[in-house]
């Protein structure tokens with residue numbers, strides 16, 4: 001508990017009356033308003049009344065090096081004083097923008113040597129589509145524009161990236177762009193057809209991709225979008241070999257593979273980038289954001305291959321330019337934060353810590369949860385994990401929506417001092433990467449105890465037979 005002096009009531013009112021949040025639930029917001037998270041340190045956040053919580057979500061899968069780092073605050077303040085901003089349009093740069101681009105090119109796998117800055121993950125994906133369309137236009141392949149992505153893939157919330165996103169819940173009431181994006185089934189091993197082996201399922205997922213390219217016509221397909229491990233769609237780890245095989249299919253039809261590493265990069269799976277080091281995948285483009293500054297500043301980047309650069313950098317007709325970008329592309333302060341974040345990660349060997357402690361985290365979560373009959377699946381990798389709840393383990397049937405199982409467990413956990421993310425009938429764990437084994441034990445123990453309490457409540461409320 002911290003002794004804090006915030007006017008919680010007034011802040012609550014200001015927020016409820018004026019701030020429309022991402023993913024507002026208007027069925028409760030006008031009455032309940034928001035909880036106010038005000039301060040932070042290490043793996044903990046504090047609400048405006050001073051109550052401390054373990055942040056089992058890492059902000060939103062992003063506060064990788066943990067909260068309250070003086071060095072980060074200093075790097076940001078020093079850059080803001082030295083020069084808060086200068087445009088990087090046309091041929092002007094700033095020292096942090098140049099140095100970070102070189103560092104990202106060094107860290108990214110293979111020929112991904114070119115960086116285009118944005119302010120977040122949606123923009124990184126959005127700009128990637130625009131760049132790839134430009135690429136095919138330059139080659140005179142004007143029809144090669146369509147995008148393939150997966151059901152339950154999440155790629156952002158602009159009109160274009162919401163269209164690429166395959167989480168159908170996120171589309172309710174909103175429009176999407178017609179006939180640009182085509183979705184193939186989700187490679188979710190837990191929900192594969194009964195009796196199908198994992199290997200057979202992997203074959204089917206790859207066939208889904210190839211068949212979709214053939215159905216649309218390879219001359220019309222520009223890109224395939226995939227997260228190494230799906231995040232917001234339910235922490236879904238595809239069958240072994242999936243990404244490498246999907247890349248082979250893409251290469252066969254001259255389709256670019258965009259690996260959406262907005263969540264998985266910067267250490268969450270134990271590497272700066274997961275594509276190559278964890279999944280043996282050499283993408284054409286990596287989009288990233290979040291952990292690139294550990295959430296200390298809003299920065300994103302599209303990192304792309306020499307092959308794409310060589311085509312888009314050939315001068316067009318006289319006077320034409322690569323007219324793509326934002327006022328805050330390569331913002332000096334965000335890039336200074338990115339450089340310092342990477343420096344800290346390297347100095348403290350945070351990827352190595354995740355590779356060592358991640359398997360412990362997975363094992364402890366399994367041990368704590370596997371015997372609970374309401375737990376259908378525990379999955380994920382390293383610091384990107386989740387528990388899926390079901391009414392019946394055999395049939396994998398879901399609990400009724402009024403059970404609000406993910407939200408219910410999250411509420412109970414919060415009252416016990418830990419924030420876990422409710423995602424429909426799941427709880428997601430994606431804490432800061434600096435978590436130690438005893439802290440993991442505490443988080444996992446709270447999740448187990450909260451699940452047991454929720455099970456009792458559901459039985460009492462006759463929402464689950466047990």
Ligand SMILES: Cc1ncc(COP(=O)(O)O)c(C=O)c1O
Nearest residue numbers: 120121122154155156231260262
């Ligand atoms: C895989 C993935 N891609 C893209 C995005 C969108 O990023 P942003 O919210 O920074 O626009 C997210 C956000 O969670 C994400 O998880």
